[in-house]
Amino acid sequence: MDQVRLPATARTAAAVLLLGLSASCRKSTSLEPPRPPPLAPAQSCTSEFPGLPLAELPPPARAEFCRFAKDTLCYCGCPHSLAGCLKNHPSCPHASRMAAIALGELAMGATAERAEQSVSAYYDSFKPGSRVHFDVARLPCMGSPDAKVTLVEFSDFDCPHCREARPLLENTVQKRSDVRLCFMPFPIHPHSMIAAEAATYAVEKGDFWKLHDLLFDDQAARASLDEMAYTEEILRLGEKAGLDRQGLVAALHDEGIKAAIEKEQATARTLGVDGTPFIFLNGRPLPPITPELLDLTIGDELEWISHGGAWAKDKD
Secondary structure (H helix, E strand, C coil): CCCCECCHHHHHHHHHHHHCCCCCECCCHHHCCCCCCCCCCCCCCHHHCCECCHHHCCHHHHHHHHHHHHHCECCCCCCCEHHHHHHHCCCCHHHHHHHHHHHHHHHCCCCHHHHHHHHHHHHHCCCHHHCCCCCHHHCCEECCCCCCEEEEEEECCCCHHHHHHHHHHHHHHHHCCCEEEEEEECCCCCCHHHHHHHHHHHHHHCCHHHHHHHHHHCHHHHCCCCHHHHHHHHHHHHHHCCCCHHHHHHHHCCHHHHHHHHHHHHHHHHCCCCCECEEEECCEECCCCCHHHHHHHHHHHHHHHHCCCCCCCCCC
């Protein structure tokens, strides 16, 4: 029997997941999903899947993966559970994809049931009825307008996790002609609405990305400022980005701009946006992202597109 081994991308993604997924900023801890209580150690199936990084999981999580793998049918349509497909059909892309997603959930303390829900949600997100339509023509975007993959990021200029995500997202766009990135403000920190209003004004003047970079680079310097000092710092950065100070002052006092941002925030919350960064890929909501998982899900999307809204047929 062939040894079970994830393809390189999925295997690396799973390993990175075990080291910790990207975090996000949230407005209040009440939005944090409840974590299940610690599970009692149980029989592990680590030796059955030598190609998976199960040894890096704590014993309870390993036991949960074993239960998930044995109780969940593989999405390839074969008559096997995921465990059976991993052992008997190690080249199955669905099996490796399911394992990578499940390992990420289990590494964060989820149960087998939660892992199964996440896998189902990932597959369901590819269905046309599950996708969200964004009018990206009015959004600031980087990358080719003809790109097959569009990332829409809900972000807060005062969120440290958004700052940390910048290199990953921007490097992906720079190295790939088939991906573009569009920005949506989602201010949740005490004064970040002011930054969002300034950025909205910058979009109108064609200087958004200049101000975008300055706002994130200056983030730490604004962290302890009161509202008056924060506003002055935003005005300084706006001038540095090439914006007219008086025009920017007027924008920061424009209730229409603030109301428009708040309206979009309210709509975003109905779509499940509850923290930042929150990313949609061609209208599909993504889980917290690592470089490997981003590459994996972009590859999945391109596969789906190239096969007319379906998965590629298994070669074996």
